Amino acid sequence: MTMLLKVDKAVKEFGALRVCNEISFEIQAGEALGILGPNGAGKTTLLNLIAGDLPLTSGRILFNDQDVSGQPANKRCTMGIGRTSQIPRPFTGMTVYENVLLAAQYGRRKSEADSYHVCRDVLALTGLLPLWNTVAGNLRLLDRKRLELARALATQPSLLLLDEIAGGLTDHEVHDLLAILRQIRAQGVTIIWIEHIVHALVSVVDRIIAIDFGTLLIEGTPDEVIHSETFRQVYFGIDTDLEPVT
Amino acid sequence: MDLGIDRIINMLVQGVLLGGLYVLYGTGLSLIFGVMRLVNLAHGDFIVLSAYISLILAGFGVNPLISIVIVVPVMFVLGLPLQRFVLNRTLGKGIMPPLLITFGLSVIIQNALQLGFSADTQGLDAGALETASITITPSLSIGLMPLLTFVIAIAVLIGLQVFFRRTRLGRAFRATSDDPEAAEMMGINSRHVYALAMGLSLAIVAIAGILLGVRTNFAPALGPARLLLAFETVIIGGLGSIWGTLAGGIILGLAQTIGAQINPAYFQLSGHLVTLLVLVFRPTGLFAVTRDK
Numbered sequence: 016m017t018m019l020l021k022v023d024k025a026v027k028e029f030g031a032l033r034v035c036n037e038i039s040f041e042i043q044a045g046e047a048l049g050i051l052g053p054n055g056a057g058k059t060t061l062l063n064l065i066a067g068d069l070p071l072t073s074g075r076i077l078f079n080d081q082d083v084s085g086q087p088a089n090k091r092c093t094m095g096i097g098r099t100s101q102i103p104r105p106f107t108g109m110t111v112y113e114n115v116l117l118a119a120q121y122g123r124r125k126s127e128a129d130s131y132h133v134c135r136d137v138l139a140l141t142g143l144l145p146l147w148n149t150v151a152g153n154l155r156l157l158d159r160k161r162l163e164l165a166r167a168l169a170t171q172p173s174l175l176l177l178d179e180i181a182g183g184l185t186d187h188e189v190h191d192l193l194a195i196l197r198q199i200r201a202q203g204v205t206i207i208w209i210e211h212i213v214h215a216l217v218s219v220v221d222r223i224i225a226i227d228f229g230t231l232l233i234e235g236t237p238d239e240v241i242h243s244e245t246f247r248q249v250y251f252g253i254d255t256d257l258e259p260v261t
Numbered sequence: 262m263d264l265g266i267d268r269i270i271n272m273l274v275q276g277v278l279l280g281g282l283y284v285l286y287g288t289g290l291s292l293i294f295g296v297m298r299l300v301n302l303a304h305g306d307f308i309v310l311s312a313y314i315s316l317i318l319a320g321f322g323v324n325p326l327i328s329i330v331i332v333v334p335v336m337f338v339l340g341l342p343l344q345r346f347v348l349n350r351t352l353g354k355g356i357m358p359p360l361l362i363t364f365g366l367s368v369i370i371q372n373a374l375q376l377g378f379s380a381d382t383q384g385l386d387a388g389a390l391e392t393a394s395i396t397i398t399p400s401l402s403i404g405l406m407p408l409l410t411f412v413i414a415i416a417v418l419i420g421l422q423v424f425f426r427r428t429r430l431g432r433a434f435r436a437t438s439d440d441p442e443a444a445e446m447m448g449i450n451s452r453h454v455y456a457l458a459m460g461l462s463l464a465i466v467a468i469a470g471i472l473l474g475v476r477t478n479f480a481p482a483l484g485p486a487r488l489l490l491a492f493e494t495v496i497i498g499g500l501g502s503i504w505g506t507l508a509g510g511i512i513l514g515l516a517q518t519i520g521a522q523i524n525p526a527y528f529q530l531s532g533h534l535v536t537l538l539v540l541v542f543r544p545t546g547l548f549a550v551t552r553d554k
Contacts, residue, residue, distance in 0.1 A: 068442065092448035104443040106436045117432045121448035127429065170448055 018080070019044040019174055019205050025064055025074040027057075027229075034060045036229040037074070044173070047206040049220035049237065051213065053249060057229040058209045059101060062176050065207070066098045067091040078174070092122055097172025101179045101209075103159035107152030111143055111162055114151050115169045122170025133169055141165040141195060157188050161195075168199065175199065177208040181215050189215050217241065225249065267400035272518050274403060280514030281411030282476065285469035286487055287494030287506045288417060289462035295501035296438045296458040297352060299359045303366035305488030307463055310370055311336055311470025312479050316383055325385040325475050329468060336467035340460035348459065349452050367484060374481035385474035410472045414510070417465055418503050425503075434458060438501075493536040499546025508547060 020042045027035035034057045042048050052058050063069040065076060067088035076084050083091055092098075106114050115137055119130035138144045141161040146154070151162060160180055167175060177196075181189045189212060196219050200206060210216040216223070217237035224234045225246050233245050240246050290304045301307075311332050318328040347366075351358035393405040425431040433454055436444040441451040473479060473487070490513070498509025513532050520531020539546065 066446065068445070087450070088442075088445040089448050089450045092446060098446055100443070100446075104440050106439045106443065108439060109432065109435060113432055117429075117436055117449075118447040120429050121433065123448075166447060 017044050018042070019046075019078070020065070020207075021075075021077040022061075022065065023075040023077065025061070025076065026072045027060055027064055027069060028072045034229045035064060035072075038226065038229070038231045039074075040224055040231065040234060042174075042205060042207065044205055045203055046222065047200055047208065047220040049216040049223040050207065050209045050226065051211075051216070051223055051240070051246070051250075052226040052232075056227045058226060059178055060229075061226070062098065062178055062207070062209060066096055066176055089121075092170055092172075093124065095171070095173040096176065097122070097167040097170045097174070098176035099160075099163040099167045099178055099180055101182065103156075103163040105151035105154065105159055105162050105166075108150070110148050110150055111138070111154070111165075112147040114162060115143075115165050118166040118169035119171070122172075130169075133171065137165045137168045140168070140198060142191070156183060160184065160192070164195070168204075172204060174205045174207065177206060177210075179209055179211065181210055181212045193218060213241065265400075267398065268522075271401050272522050273515065274401065275407070276515035276518030277511050278403070278407035278411045278514070279518060280511035281407065281414040282469065282472055282510075283490055283494045283513050284414040284507055284510030285410070285417065285465060285472065286491035287498065287510055288414075288421070288503075289465040289469070290488075290491045291495045291498075291500055291502075291506050292421070292465070293458060293462045294495075296434055297455050299348060299352065300356075300363070301462070302360060302363040302488065303370060303484070304363075304466065304491055305486065306367045306370040306374075306484030307336070307466045308470040308473060308487045308491075309479055309481065309484045310374065311467040312385065312474035313374055313378060313383070313481075314467075315385055315471045315474055316378070319385060325387050325471050326390070329471055332467040332471060333464045336463040337460040340463035341456045343463075344456040344459035345452070349455055352455070367488075371481050371484060378481065380480060380482070382478040382480045383474070384478045385471065387475045391475060406472075406475060410476070413468060413472070415507070417468065418507055422503055430454075430457070490532075493532060496536055496546055497539045499549030502546070502548040505546055505548030512547075 018041055022038060022040050024037045024039050025035055026033065026037055038061060050058050050061065060069065064071055067083070067086055067090070071084055075082055078091070078094060078096060083094065112134060115134045116130055119125055119133040120127065125133065138147055141164055143158065143161050143165055146158060154162060164180060181192055184192065193215060200219065208216060208220060220237060222235065223237050223240040225232045225240055227249050232249065233240055233243050286308065290301060293299050293301050314332050314335060315325050315328040318331060319325060347362060348359060351362050387406065391406055394402045395405065396402040425435055433444065433449050436447065437449060437451045437454045444451055493513050494506060494509040496509070497512050498505030498507070512535060516535040517528050517532040520527035
């Protein structure tokens with residue numbers, strides 16, 4: 016396996032507040048990595064640093080052996096880093112198809128004709144095909160989450176960053192979502208996924224890192240991390256439902 | 262005052278056609294605000310600047326209407342670095358920096374024009390076309406230039422509509438207008454989109470400026486008054502709405518023409534009053550679509 020992403024001593028400070036404290040980790044191509052941590056631990060900030068929404072205070076981010084630390088978000092997207100937001104942000108005035116088409120055309124600079132097949136596949140995978148002509152502003156939450164995922168996929172990422180994509184969904188909806196995520200994995204897309212719904216996360220990812228107060232606490236297989244003393248301390252009092260969803 | 266039916270029809274037709282020019286004033290202003298929430302206080306001065314560029318070309322014997330094909334690309338190209346190197350730096354820092362910078366630009370353009378062309382009024386001579394008219398009935402004749410202006414305004418709006426709905430770049434404009442950060446996540450360079458939007462805005466301004474110059478005399482200090490008309494058009498129609506801008510321009514043109522019938526001195530005043538009424542009763546304009554989050 017080859018290394019796809021290397022986060023090297025990433026530091027992010029907002030004034031005196033250090034929200035990301037020398038976090039380092041690597042992810043191999045094809046791997047799925049979960050990020051756990053309590054609210055305010057710095058998970059989303061870490062994702063923003065990788066996607067380029069925020070500049071690093073210090074440290075480096077290497078993608079495909081290239082230092083992308085200085086690249087803006089749109090450049091990183093065209094290089095193959097796709098992401099979804101915790102709160103879906105569809106272009107509300109456009110249809111579902113236009114949203115996805117835009118991502119396909121700008122993400123990998125494809126012509127409209129080439130994009131068509133990408134859009135079709137992505138809409139079919141995410142179950143949005145029947146809603147293709149709906150104005151995105153009228154979608155309900157589950158479909159907004161699907162669109163968020165569909166748009167990220169339409170940019171044809173080699174690395175997909177998911178920020179609490181299962182948050183706010185019912186168990187049944189989470190179940191559907193997991194099926195989609197497994198298919199995305201099967202297509203060889205590398206995934207970094209932040210999620211509070213632990214049983215969902217562990218059923219998809221190979222490896223987990225847990226962070227708190229901007230510091231990486233522990234890294235390992237889902238089993239190792241969840242049964243570790245450190246993790247239990249951080250999550251003390253939180254019921255971690257360990258039954259994997261099948 | 263004789264207000265026969267012919268007079269009224271004549272007045273309404275002139276008012277609508279005058280609105281065509283205001284539509285062209287307002288469109289560029291609305292476009293910029295819609296895409297990047299930037300209020301360009303130098304908008305009117307760019308209109309006047311375009312008229313002067315056409316005047317320079319007239320010195321080489323180029324008919325003003327032909328000069329459109331030169332002035333439009335010139336203004337478009339001017340817009341790119343203006344946005345890239347000047348205005349992009351002011352975005353995202355609150356509302357004051359863009360206002361101050363564009364106000365400064367307005368002062369600079371006015372003074373540069375005065376320096377280069379003196380404060381004298383100038384006019385663009387479009388030849389016989391300028392006074393040509395079509396006689397519909399003995400009491401109603403339509404000037405060819407106002408008609409042409411109106412047709413061009415409609416054509417520009419249809420062009421914009423097709424651009425926004427049907428092209429890849431148009432969709433990128435809409436996406437960036439809606440949520441620039443989300444657009445960045447899709448691989449869209451919002452700063453580049455802003456530059457192209459400014460280019461497009463100034464390209465429309467170029468058409469407006471030349472038609473202004475053919476219609477009436479102009480002078481370096483005339484910009485702010487054009488800006489006011491552009492604002493009024495956009496306020497009446499509603500920001501960000503293409504067809505609202507059309508309605509805004511026509512309503513403003515009608516208000517001025519009708520006001521002038523009552524008393525020639527009411528020409529400007531009646532337009533301002535209508536704008537004021539819209540602001541009081543429907544502050545977002547009649548057809549607003551641009552939402553701020």
